Amino acid sequence: MDLESNLKELKKKFSFLNQKLADPSSLTSSEFVTSSKEHSDLLPIITIVNEYDSLLEEVADLEALIKESKDDPEVKEIAKKELFPKQKIIPEIKNKLKLALLPKDIDDTRNAILEVRAGTGGEEAALFAANLYRMYQRYAEKKGWKFEPMNISHTGLGGYKEASASISGTEVFAQLKFESGVHRVQRVPETESSGRLHTSAATVAVLPEAEEIDFKIEEKDLRIDVYRASGPGGQSVNTTDSAVRITHLPTGTVVIQQDEKSQHKNKAKALKVLRTRLYEFERQKRENEESKMRKSLIGSGDRSERIRTYNFPQSRITDHRINMTLYKLEHILKEGDLDEFISALVAAYEAERLKED
Numbered sequence: 160m161d162l163e164s165n166l167k168e169l170k171k172k173f174s175f176l177n178q179k180l181a182d183p184s185s186l187t188s189s190e191f192v193t194s195s196k197e198h199s200d201l202l203p204i205i206t207i208v209n210e211y212d213s214l215l216e217e218v219a220d221l222e223a224l225i226k227e228s229k230d231d232p233e234v235k236e237i238a239k240k241e242l243f244p245k246q247k248i249i250p251e252i253k254n255k256l257k258l259a260l261l262p263k264d265i266d267d268t269r270n271a272i273l274e275v276r277a278g279t280g281g282e283e284a285a286l287f288a289a290n291l292y293r294m295y296q297r298y299a300e301k302k303g304w305k306f307e308p309m310n311i312s313h314t315g316l317g318g319y320k321e322a323s324a325s326i327s328g329t330e331v332f333a334q335l336k337f338e339s340g341v342h343r344v345q346r347v348p349e350t351e352s353s354g355r356l357h358t359s360a361a362t363v364a365v366l367p368e369a370e371e372i373d374f375k376i377e378e379k380d381l382r383i384d385v386y387r388a389s390g391p392g393g394q395s396v397n398t399t400d401s402a403v404r405i406t407h408l409p410t411g412t413v414v415i416q417q418d419e420k421s422q423h424k425n426k427a428k429a430l431k432v433l434r435t436r437l438y439e440f441e442r443q444k445r446e447n448e449e450s451k452m453r454k455s456l457i458g459s460g461d462r463s464e465r466i467r468t469y470n471f472p473q474s475r476i477t478d479h480r481i482n483m484t485l486y487k488l489e490h491i492l493k494e495g496d497l498d499e500f501i502s503a504l505v506a507a508y509e510a511e512r513l514k515e516d
């Protein structure tokens with residue numbers, strides 16, 4: 160179906176939904192909920208459609224005026240001046256429309272589980288993992304999202320071997336899904352007396368949070384072990400067996416949760432992470448089957464691809480996927496001001512989708 164026919168069908172559908180919702184008493188509660196959601200999903204697209212239609216109408220009127228003004232050069236010139244900028248933005252509005260009509264990523268509206276792990280580089284990598292974790296925490300605060308730490312494995316020297324958090328709010332996964340991959344840091348460690356530059360890395364995974372209805376886990380597929388939580392150096396931080404380790408037997412996936420004092424709370428958090436990881440496996444499989452585009456642009460999120468380098472001596476952060484460099488490393492790491500990178504990645508992703516369509 161071409162664009163014009165598609166728009167005609169959408170307008171017809173929107174008009175029909177308006178009529179239905181104008182008389183809610185004629186609908187059952189489930190029909191009302193379904194129709195309201197459809198209406199809400201269509202509204203942003205219809206707004207662009209109306210903008211596009213108005214623009215085409217204005218262009219047609221101005222073109223007609225130019226033809227009719229053969230004997231009035233002044234009017235003709237004014238009409239030409241008005242016509243040019245309007246013609247110029249037609250492709251831009253058309254692209255906006257095409258993008259709005261592309262199938263949405265069904266996970267974009269979900270909350271997310273953030274996982275940060277120290278990679279190569281020993282204690283320096285662990286310190287960098289802690290830097291990244293706090294950067295995402297600040298970013299979440301700026302966005303008005305809820306950032307709930309789930310499991311943090313401290314090194315005892317201020318670093319994190321690994322840390323996870325649940326982030327909830329509006330369009331969380333849509334904004335953070337481009338952060339998965341290897342983040343590399345280049346800096347002189349405080350303990351380095353010769354001032355030699357060290358390179359180390361941390362891996363980030365951002366997973367769309369799965370609900371119970373998305374992924375059912377059978378009890379028979381789980382092995383649940385409980386034990387005493389331990390802190391840095393292995394010392395016991397708890398006098399009860401509150402830490403929980405859940406193993407999903409079919410896949411071998413293991414989740415450990417020990418931050419809560421209650422075994423019940425740790426088990427609930429561990430199940431949430433396990434469900435999310437299993438859902439992510441299925442999602443990756445589905446996306447790889449549907450398209451290789453995501454892998455080529457934002458990577459597979461499998462923690463093996465270097466996506467960004469943080470160079471302290473030059474105060475430089477470079478995103479290698481879009482060749483974008485910003486010289487305000489301290490500000491971004493401390494304040495979590497990631498919007499420039501995320502906006503550029505979203506724009507690149509959308510441009511790629513339009514090309515593929």
